Amino acid sequence: MTTPTSTLRRQNVLSLFQEFVEQSIAAGGSPKGLEAAFAEKLEVSRATWSMAKSGERPIGDKLARQFEDRCGQPSGWLDEERAPKGMSQAEQQFVALALKTYRETNSDGRKKLRQVLKTWSTDAA
Structure with a gap:
């Protein structure tokens, strides 16, 4: 693309x-x-x-x-x-939020988070 x-x-x-x-x-x-x-x-x-x-x-x-x-x-x-040299501040904030959410939820929540990201990625392509 x-x-x-x-x-x-x-x-x-x-x-x-x-x-x-x-x-x-x-x-x-x-x-x-x-x-x-x-x-x-x-x-x-x-x-x-x-x-x-x-x-x-x-x-x-x-x-x-x-x-x-x-x-x-x-x-x-x-x-x-x-290739980007590093993550922007917005990207760093997103990764921190995703990691925090991932760590604070249970197995079902992690599966849902992964599915949302996969679906979003597929829809955006």
């Missing part, structure tokens, strides 16, 4: 943002203001970055090339599928 370009671009720019955050904090920077600093690096408004990050605004060709250029990536980099 091929991932839509809009999804790839969003995932990849989020990866660039995560890298930016990690580098900034490793260099002794404060975690506050990193959203604004990244928007500044991309040369877009904070609102544009926020909407692109959340998926409210698709990242079109012009914006994709701008983001790549400002982050030192070759043209087309955002359009390539790549």
